[in-house]
Amino acid sequence: MDDEALWPYGGGELTDGVPHLGELAVTAYGVALDRGRFHDKEIAAALGEDVGRVEEARKALQDLHLLSPTVPGRPVVPLDPEIAEAQLISPLEVAIARRRREIGRVHQELRTLAADYRARRGGPAGDVPITVYDDVDEVRREIDRARYGCTSERMSLQSGGGRPPELLEADREHTLELLRRGVRVRILYQHTARTSLATRTYVQEVTRRGAEVRTVGELSERLIIYDRKVAFIPKEQNERRPPGAAVVSEPTVVGYLCRSFETVWQIGRPFEVDGQPAEYQQLAEEVRMSIIRLMALGLKDEVIARRLGMAARTCRRHISAIMEEMGAVSRFQAGLMIGRQGLLTDDDLSGAAENGTTTGDCGR
Structure with a gap:
């Protein structure tokens, strides 16, 4: 639910739960002060506004105690804003003070028990790294x-x-x-x-x-x-x-x-949710090169999929497409082609050596 739904009167809104009057309500209040009363039709005619909108503005002013309540046979008259302020703010200040006392009590009680809990349950203390x-x-x-x-x-x-x-x-x-x-x-x-x-x-x-x-x-x-x-x-x-x-x-x-x-x-x-096609193409190429590099390290399909965070079936599809693009009929042949085409860096080749693989025995 949006702010307007919570506070619909006179174009008002909510900021941290505190209502603000809209421009129409403020203007209507000024007209009511000049006339000594708030009459919906009179205010609407004076401002050239729809009666329904003026009625909503009146309700907003009454909610803030800036107008007297609607009582049959009595006019609705403007009230002193300072008195309205005291009526609205005092309960809030009392509630805030009460909440602060409750927060302080909770902090004091639970922090007192926290050290005992950690000691008895073996949880991490400040000196346990x-x-x-x-x-x-x-x-x-x-x-x-x-x-x-x-x-x-x-x-x-x-x-x-x-x-x-x-x-x-x-x-x-x-x-x-x-x-x-x-x-x-x-x-x-x-x-x-x-x-x-x-x-x-x-x-x-x-x-x-x-x-x-x-x-x-x-x-x-x-x-x-x-x-x-x-x-x-x-x-x-x-x-x-x-x-x-x-x-x-x-x-x-x-x-x-x-x-x-x-x-x-x-x-x-x-991570741009609405990225451009060129960006997606570049990322897809990065994933492809990662697959090629991991293939050259002699890693199995399942391991490559796990390293790149994709399903094994999806990974196999990528590997098949790479082999087809290279014209390779086996992982062994693909490894040779990767090495010959210079698609690996010195770090990649070093990693392959540490793994006990080379581009010549990739996939065995």
């Missing part, structure tokens, strides 16, 4: 705790292509809550995430609210860092169960992870 959790629920609780205390920035790497809609929906609320508090949010996806409708919808909403999202060809693993002080690194997934995570607060390690994030961020491309 790395804690590993196997239970995914414990990881979520620690992430919630870090998010609630986050004041400046959240950085995250999300490998694996597009994310499931249910995970995006949960993260959407958390991300918007951080943005409302003025926290800078930066997210890195892989290029393949751009083909996911759910991910594109999520990115469109969070970027409209101020988040920054970029994509790169490859991401090694998922990572979340809050305020450059605490990082979450997932454990290797086992038996199809959600993995646990290591919670890292050691400054040297967290600093290294932040620098690694910044390095990848600098080469990332902004």
